[in-house]
Amino acid sequence: MTDFLQLLISGLATGAIYALAAIGFTLLWQTSQTINFAQGEFVMVPAFLALIAMRWFGVPFVASLVLAILASMLLLGVAFRYVVVGPLIRRGVLPLVISTIALSILLKESVKDFYSAEAQTFPTLLPDTLITVAGVSVSLAQLGVLAVALVTIVLLQWFLAGTRTGRQMQATAQNPTVARILGVPVERMILYTFLINAALAAMASLLVSPIYLAKFSNGETLGLIAFVAAIVGGFNQVRGAIAGGLLIGVLDNLAAAYVSTAYRQAIPLILLVLVILFRPQGLLGRREERAV
Amino acid sequence: MSARNSLLIGLALLVLLALAPVDLNDIGVPYPGLRRYGTYILTLWLVTAIAAMGVNLIVGYAGQETLAQAAFVGIGAYLTAIVTKAGVPFGVAFAASGLLTFVIGIALGFPALRVQKHYLAFVTLAFSVLCWLVFRNEQWITGGVMGIRDIERPSFLGWPLRNHIRFYWFVLGITSIMTFVLWWIVRSPWGRAFTALRENPLRAESLGVDVRLYTLLAFALGSAYGGMAGSLYAPLVEFIDPSPFALGPSLLFMLMVVIGGSGTFLGPFVGAGIAVLLPEWLRAWETWYLLIYAVLVMVMMAFFPSGIVGLATRLLARKARS
Amino acid sequence: MTALLEVRDIEKSFGGVQAVCGVSFDVHEGEILGVIGPNGSGKSTLFNCILGQLVPDRGTVRVNGRNVTALRPSRLNRLGVSRTFQLLQVFPELTVRENLILAGQEHRGSRLTRLFGARDAGLGSEADRMLDFFRLRRLEGEKAGSLSYGQQKLLDAAMAFMSGSRLVLLDEPAGGVNLTMLADLRERLEAINRETGVTFVVIEHNMEFVMALCTRLIVLAEGRIIAEGAPADVRRDPAVIEAYLGH
Numbered sequence: 001m002t003d004f005l006q007l008l009i010s011g012l013a014t015g016a017i018y019a020l021a022a023i024g025f026t027l028l029w030q031t032s033q034t035i036n037f038a039q040g041e042f043v044m045v046p047a048f049l050a051l052i053a054m055r056w057f058g059v060p061f062v063a064s065l066v067l068a069i070l071a072s073m074l075l076l077g078v079a080f081r082y083v084v085v086g087p088l089i090r091r092g093v094l095p096l097v098i099s100t101i102a103l104s105i106l107l108k109e110s111v112k113d114f115y116s117a118e119a120q121t122f123p124t125l126l127p128d129t130l131i132t133v134a135g136v137s138v139s140l141a142q143l144g145v146l147a148v149a150l151v152t153i154v155l156l157q158w159f160l161a162g163t164r165t166g167r168q169m170q171a172t173a174q175n176p177t178v179a180r181i182l183g184v185p186v187e188r189m190i191l192y193t194f195l196i197n198a199a200l201a202a203m204a205s206l207l208v209s210p211i212y213l214a215k216f217s218n219g220e221t222l223g224l225i226a227f228v229a230a231i232v233g234g235f236n237q238v239r240g241a242i243a244g245g246l247l248i249g250v251l252d253n254l255a256a257a258y259v260s261t262a263y264r265q266a267i268p269l270i271l272l273v274l275v276i277l278f279r280p281q282g283l284l285g286r287r288e289e290r291a292v
Numbered sequence: 293m294s295a296r297n298s299l300l301i302g303l304a305l306l307v308l309l310a311l312a313p314v315d316l317n318d319i320g321v322p323y324p325g326l327r328r329y330g331t332y333i334l335t336l337w338l339v340t341a342i343a344a345m346g347v348n349l350i351v352g353y354a355g356q357e358t359l360a361q362a363a364f365v366g367i368g369a370y371l372t373a374i375v376t377k378a379g380v381p382f383g384v385a386f387a388a389s390g391l392l393t394f395v396i397g398i399a400l401g402f403p404a405l406r407v408q409k410h411y412l413a414f415v416t417l418a419f420s421v422l423c424w425l426v427f428r429n430e431q432w433i434t435g436g437v438m439g440i441r442d443i444e445r446p447s448f449l450g451w452p453l454r455n456h457i458r459f460y461w462f463v464l465g466i467t468s469i470m471t472f473v474l475w476w477i478v479r480s481p482w483g484r485a486f487t488a489l490r491e492n493p494l495r496a497e498s499l500g501v502d503v504r505l506y507t508l509l510a511f512a513l514g515s516a517y518g519g520m521a522g523s524l525y526a527p528l529v530e531f532i533d534p535s536p537f538a539l540g541p542s543l544l545f546m547l548m549v550v551i552g553g554s555g556t557f558l559g560p561f562v563g564a565g566i567a568v569l570l571p572e573w574l575r576a577w578e579t580w581y582l583l584i585y586a587v588l589v590m591v592m593m594a595f596f597p598s599g600i601v602g603l604a605t606r607l608l609a610r611k612a613r614s
Numbered sequence: 615m616t617a618l619l620e621v622r623d624i625e626k627s628f629g630g631v632q633a634v635c636g637v638s639f640d641v642h643e644g645e646i647l648g649v650i651g652p653n654g655s656g657k658s659t660l661f662n663c664i665l666g667q668l669v670p671d672r673g674t675v676r677v678n679g680r681n682v683t684a685l686r687p688s689r690l691n692r693l694g695v696s697r698t699f700q701l702l703q704v705f706p707e708l709t710v711r712e713n714l715i716l717a718g719q720e721h722r723g724s725r726l727t728r729l730f731g732a733r734d735a736g737l738g739s740e741a742d743r744m745l746d747f748f749r750l751r752r753l754e755g756e757k758a759g760s761l762s763y764g765q766q767k768l769l770d771a772a773m774a775f776m777s778g779s780r781l782v783l784l785d786e787p788a789g790g791v792n793l794t795m796l797a798d799l800r801e802r803l804e805a806i807n808r809e810t811g812v813t814f815v816v817i818e819h820n821m822e823f824v825m826a827l828c829t830r831l832i833v834l835a836e837g838r839i840i841a842e843g844a845p846a847d848v849r850r851d852p853a854v855i856e857a858y859l860g861h
Contacts, residue, residue: 035410035413084590087594088593088594088597091593091597092597093409093410094351094355094357094550094554094597095550095593095594095597096593097357097413097546098546098547098550098589098593099589099590099593099594101543101546101547101589102547102585102586102587102589102590102593103586103590104543105540105543105582105583105585105586106583106586106587106590109582109583109586110583112579113579113580113583220421220539220540224417224418224421227414227417228414228418231411231414262425262428262429263425263429265421265425266421266422266425269418269419269421269422272414272415272418273403273415273418276403276404276407276411276415277403280403280406280407280411477729479733480728480729480730480731480733481715481716481719481728481729481731481733481735482728482729484708484712484715484716484719485716485719485720485728487705487707487708488705488708488716491705491706491707491708492703492705494667494699494703495699495703495704495705496705496716497686497687497688497691498665498687498688498691498696498697498699499688499691499696499716499717499720499773499777500688500691500692500720500721500777501688501716501720502688502720503688
């Protein structure tokens with residue numbers, strides 16, 4: 001039982017990180033019909049931006065984390081919006097899909113060629129000290145990750161539901177045409193979504209890298225988990241992405257303990273298949289009207 | 293172009309391709325033919341083109357996205373390698389590869405296509421990773437990362453195909469047949485229905501076109517082309533391991549078809565040619581190759597989303613008008 | 615006389631807003647029924663419920679006595695019900711002729727004959743007839759996307775008749791069509807109705823067009839039928855005038 005509780009807490013910690021990546025993915029899809037096949041790489045790159053700041057320019061650790069988030073918002077937010085998505089949005093879905101696939105290769109190869117092909121250790125803010133409460137030991141680092149991720153998610157929810165800009169963004173996500181008629185500055189809202197996505201991905205990156213090391217190929221797994229979390233939770237909702245992320249985090253940790261490590265990666269995939277078979281609208285999603 | 297003209301041009305190309313690796317000096321033509329490696333590259337191009345034709349049917353004609361073509365190639369390759377080593381004739385292995393991947397295509401596509409656009413992309417993405425895990429982990433049958441070596445090249449009607457030129461001719465023959473079959477399909481009412489469901493599924497449905505069924509057929513057929521390409525790939529390279537069937541190569545299949553020109557008949561051949569030859573030409577740049585390729589794809593999507601064949605058709609049409 | 619199309623108590627709401635509240639009507643063989651009403655009166659929702667594009671919350675739709683409620687559009691079409699869409703819906707990359715053949719091919723033969731049989735699915739002469747009838751003959755080899763708006767509208771209508779459907783639902787056929795083309799379109803529709811006895815249900819904004827074309831009208835307002843009858847009577851109905859002027 002205590003084992004189980006320990007696994008549950010560490011599962012929630014990684015799950016909260018996955019949720020960050022999945023939320024951004026869902027937001028992008030909703031507001032601009034952009035399916036970002038480079039989402040995994042978006043979670044891989046910011047850690048390297050921080051490493052570059054630290055190792056190449058000698059910037060202190062905390063400052064490089066902030067720099068990494070800002071640089072990600074510029075690179076993976078603004079530049080992604082205007083250089084990659086902008087020219088393609090009117091060309092239809094396929095060119096955009098292909099272009100984000102190419103972007104994922106570009107980011108992966110750039111990190112490999114310009115930084116390193118080896119996995120990099122990444123410092124953590126909180127020490128790995130174990131705390132034991134009622135026989136359950138959890139590391140301070142894990143609790144920290146969980147706390148940071150949850151605070152980010154709560155802040156984001158508050159922003160979306162409680163502020164004027166947030167509500168305008170939601171209106172844009174639900175129906176851009178109607179939002180435009182109601183006077184919502186749709187273009188600006190779309191840009192905000194890209195910025196938020198980049199910031200969330202950067203947060204996820206800085207939180208996940210101390211646990212799994214930073215490596216150029218991390219994006220494949222992370223991207224897959226972000227898609228799966230978004231779909232499992234319900235493709236059209238932010239809370240779905242959160243639930244999906246947490247669920248996969250927990251399952252992933254349980255699987256690592258109880259199932260063979262060789263097929264640990266398969267767990268989220270099997271979950272995806274089950275959801276599509278039995279509850280295609282996602283765990284928290286509403287059934288949409290017939291697509292065809 | 294009329295059907296007769298297309299067929300004639302196709303036959304002429306076939307003769308040229310058949311002669312490409314042969315030394316023609318004996319019959320008085322100053323052409324030295326291709327060396328062993330050149331012939332191998334040419335064969336690899338044909339095999340890649342078969343799988344790419346399948347992707348084109350799914351992406352270019354039916355308007356869906358598949359991220360598992362390399363996995364289907366892998367299924368065909370492993371199946372062929374394993375059963376031919378057990379003494380099953382190649383012809384049977386080839387047919388079984390096509391059939392198995394067709395059935396898997398139906399099983400994957402059916403739930404995914406009930407939902408909405410893009411779900412097929414996610415399901416195939418997941419499938420691709422699952423396959424790779426199986427190829428890598430089930431050592432007892434796939435050999436794991438050590439792979440399967442010494443895969444025999446088959447003989448055809450008692451004619452051994454060990455020789456690289458003979459094997460090339462064999463693959464060329466099969467490619468021609470599969471090209472003809474696809475050409476027939478896209479010209480039939482099925483092809484018209486495929487185009488319709490890509491352009492406007494809602495309207496197609498209202499005209500009695502069973503959009504779900506046709507999409508499923510396109511996906512299963514396209515995947516079967518992948519499986520059959522894999523069946524040829526195994527005896528071509530004579531050694532297989534999991535790496536060419538991972539997610540990355542599946543993504544490259546998508547890119548090559550769009551670069552060549554998705555929804556155009558020749559697009560997959562051009563795209564496969566680039567994908568096979570570019571790494572050869574950029575040998576010196578080895579590590580940079582994928583980086584350059586990715587940038588090219590993004591630029592191409594922004595300016596010529598119809599691909600090389602689409603661009604060439606447009607330029608030719610403009611020239612014809614002026 | 616049994617009705618060709620029988621609509622009973624259709625209800626449909628979207629997140630608390632009742633778009634259609636209990637609409638019932640019959641359509642008889644050979645008539646041209648117009649469905650009119652101010653914007654937001656539920657015409658399009660009703661149409662989509664009848665055609666299986668939306669699943670109604672309550673109510674039934676019968677064609678020739680057979681319950682077809684919530685049947686998928688492709689199945690419904692193969693039972694002999696065609697439609698056009700409010701926004702133009704032809705296949706721009708296919709030629710005019712190919713568009714017509716596509717519209718009929720799923721009604722001929724089997725899945726296998728459509729793969730191995732003739733390219734035109736045996737619809738060549740039918741397509742010729744339609745090209746002549748809608749005066750599109752000289753455009754048959756052009757890509758549909760290169761046609762003028764009015765020509766595409768004619769093609770769109772022609773496609774609805776390729777399957778030999780006995781019931782055709784037209785969603786705003788006159789929208790965006792210029793005056794000469796409009797007269798042309800109306801005259802062609804009337805001719806087809808006269809010659810083959812095909813039944814029409816037409817949603818339309820253009821009053822003049824509806825009044826001239828239809829033999830009977832249904833007026834919708836706020837999801838309910840408020841008037842029904844011959845065009846001339848409906849025009850004088852105070853409830854109708856109120857519904858139109860009140861908004």
